[in-house]
Amino acid sequence: PRTCMKCGQGTAALVIRVGDPFCRGCFREYFVHKFRAMLGKNRVIFPGEKVLLAVSGGPASSAMIRQVQEGLSREAAKRLRFIPGLVYVEEGAVHRQSPEQREQTLAQMEALLQATGFPYHVIHLEEALELPPSILQPGPERSRPPGPPGPSYKEAVDSFIQQQRQDGDSGTSVPGHSTQDTPAGPPATPRLPDAAQTQELLRSFEAAGTATAREELLEMLRTHLIVQTARDRGYAKVMMGESLTRVAIKLLTNLSLGRGAFLAVDTGFTDQRHGDVMVVRPMRDYTAKEIAFYNFFFGVPTVIVPPLFTKRREKPSIHQLVERFLLGLQEEFPSTMSTV
Amino acid sequence: FRGGAELLFDGVKKHQVTLPCQPEPWDIRNLLKWIKQNLLKERPELFMQGETVRPGILVLINEADWELMGELDYKLQDQDNVLFISTLHGG
Numbered sequence: 001p002r003t004c005m006k007c008g009q010g011t012a013a014l015v016i017r018v019g020d021p022f023c024r025g026c027f028r029e030y031f032v033h034k035f036r037a038m039l040g041k042n043r044v045i046f047p048g049e050k051v052l053l054a055v056s057g058g059p060a061s062s063a064m065i066r067q068v069q070e071g072l073s074r075e076a077a078k079r080l081r082f083i084p085g086l087v088y089v090e091e092g093a094v095h096r097q098s099p100e101q102r103e104q105t106l107a108q109m110e111a112l113l114q115a116t117g118f119p120y121h122v123i124h125l126e127e128a129l130e131l132p133p134s135i136l137q138p139g140p141e142r143s144r145p146p147g148p149p150g151p152s153y154k155e156a157v158d159s160f161i162q163q164q165r166q167d168g169d170s171g172t173s174v175p176g177h178s179t180q181d182t183p184a185g186p187p188a189t190p191r192l193p194d195a196a197q198t199q200e201l202l203r204s205f206e207a208a209g210t211a212t213a214r215e216e217l218l219e220m221l222r223t224h225l226i227v228q229t230a231r232d233r234g235y236a237k238v239m240m241g242e243s244l245t246r247v248a249i250k251l252l253t254n255l256s257l258g259r260g261a262f263l264a265v266d267t268g269f270t271d272q273r274h275g276d277v278m279v280v281r282p283m284r285d286y287t288a289k290e291i292a293f294y295n296f297f298f299g300v301p302t303v304i305v306p307p308l309f310t311k312r313r314e315k316p317s318i319h320q321l322v323e324r325f326l327l328g329l330q331e332e333f334p335s336t337m338s339t340v
Numbered sequence: 341f342r343g344g345a346e347l348l349f350d351g352v353k354k355h356q357v358t359l360p361c362q363p364e365p366w367d368i369r370n371l372l373k374w375i376k377q378n379l380l381k382e383r384p385e386l387f388m389q390g391e392t393v394r395p396g397i398l399v400l401i402n403e404a405d406w407e408l409m410g411e412l413d414y415k416l417q418d419q420d421n422v423l424f425i426s427t428l429h430g431g
Contacts, residue, residue: 002408014405021408059343059427245427288427292343292398293405296425304344323428327395 006030014293018334024297031286031294035067038282039080042269043153045237045280047081047160052235053118054087054226057109057303060283061241063291065116066300067282068239081160082237086113086120087229089222093125093198094205094214095305102192108303115301121229126193126201128221135224138275139231211317216257223279230277238279245288245326247281248340253322287337345397345426350381359416368399369412371422387424398425 002021004010010023022030039045053068055061071080088109092102106122113120192198208214230238242250247267254266265271271279283291295302316324330336346353359366359374369391376384388394392412399406400423401414416422 001404011404012408013403015407288396289398292425292427296342296400296423297403302343304347306344306347323396327428331395 013297014289016290017338027293028298031290032067032070034285035282036071036078036080038269038285039071042280044270044278045082046153046156049082049237050085050233050235051082051237051239052085052087052226052230052233053239053241054089055113055241056088057105057112057305058241059288059291059295059300059302060243060246060286062112062300062302063286063294064239064241064283066298069116081157084118085233085235086116086118087226088113088120088122089125089225090122091125091218091222092192092305093201094218097305099192105303105305106191112301112303121233122191123225123229124193125218125221125225126197128225129197129200129204131224131228135228138273140276211315212257212319215317215319227274227277227279236277238277240279240281241283242281243283243286243288243291244337247284248337249319249323249326251340252326253319256318256322341424341426343398343426344428345387345424348382348387349379355379366416367412368401368406368414368416368422371416372412393424396426396428398427399423400425 002012004012004023004026005021006026007023010025012021013024014027015021016027016030045051053061053065055065065086068080068084072084074080090102090106090109092105097105110122113122205214205217208217226238226240230236251263251267254260254263259266262273265273267281267284269281269284271281294300326336326340341349341353341355349355357379359371364370372388372391372393376388380387386394387397393399399411400421401409402421403423406414
């Protein structure tokens with residue numbers, strides 16, 4: 001067994017990047033540090049701000065939740081200082097799940113969301129049918145009161161810390177209850193949208209024609225729902241859990257789809273095209289492998305749903321082709337993803 | 341099997357397996373062949389590619405990256421634990 005290249009002592013548990021063996025302990029530090037550095041370097045999340053985490057139950061967004069929890073519980077000097085909420089888009093309809101399966105997935109996700117202690121919102125993809133047309137336009141920038149311009153990031157952090165010291169530093173503690181935005185106890189009303197709405201949603205997806213168009217439609221509706229939720233609930237920031245792997249695939253896919261002009265916003269750390277709601281991607285430097293190992297070693301809960309339905313004789317979508325292409329190349333050339 | 345890989349194996353995550361005696365040594369290469377013939381319920385191309393696992397599927401031997409253990413050439417020992425984690429469709 002090989003030794004960790006970082007501490008020179010621990011038994012290596014995995015290989016990161018191109019041939020760097022790390023032990024579990026050093027890997028954990030590396031992983032946690034990367035998240036903090038991402039937020040620290042980019043300086044877009046201000047202290048005390050409300051941030052909506054978009055979660056799918058998948059490995060990357062689940063790892064993201066864990067990083068936020070870790071960050072919020074750190075000792076005062078290095079603690080993350082924003083106020084998280086969670087949003088989950090239930091997409092069982094387009095995954096061809098039966099109502100029973102959807103209920104089951106929903107139950108698993110609710111347990112996961114509740115366990116975090118953060119306020120959470122569950123929305124169904126069917127609700128996209130009711131989005132206002134305004135979703136297609138960037139929202140107005142929050143109107144600033146007239147006077148001197150707002151504080152810079154550094155000033156905001158400094159004054160926040162000052163204030164904390166004066167208040168006796170109770171910290172931006174996370175609310176212990178998670179029921180702020182959901183009813184306490186089992187809901188009395190059925191939780192899935194009614195069949196007519198599901199049918200209408202499925203009709204839109206059928207009308208999309210190709211697997212590629214369906215994937216694009218799903219992503220678009222999901223994003224719009226998330227942004228609308230943020231807007232409705234007063235969140236100016238949304239964190240999405242797209243990993244490096246996912247971002248690389250998205251980049252090449254979008255090029256193939258003629259969306260080259262939007263590469264920067266589609267794959268960058270920040271995406272400001274929605275105006276009043278800024279999307280950030282703090283997981284974009286983590287490979288799928290790093291996330292999978294982290295989740296396994298440190299018990300991060302996930303909820304797996306079978307992938308988007310592809311009819312047997314139908315050609316795969318461009319997304320799937322690009323995924324296959326990049327993952328295949330990555331096997332032989334481990335810097336493929338990060339280079340892309 | 342985890343991360344969605346279990347879906348190819350009737351949803352069963354943990355399989356306790358006793359491999360038959362044979363003259364050739366039991367390495368991961370041969371284990372994969374055996375899995376393909378005996379455990380894989382459907383769509384083998386989603387799990388394997390040629391003689392190895394499909395790109396996107398991680399292999400852990402006794403909770404360590406198989407890259408540290410010789411990958412396909414690793415010789416299985418009694419009571420070894422092999423874990424396959426799918427990283428496909430993870431978001």
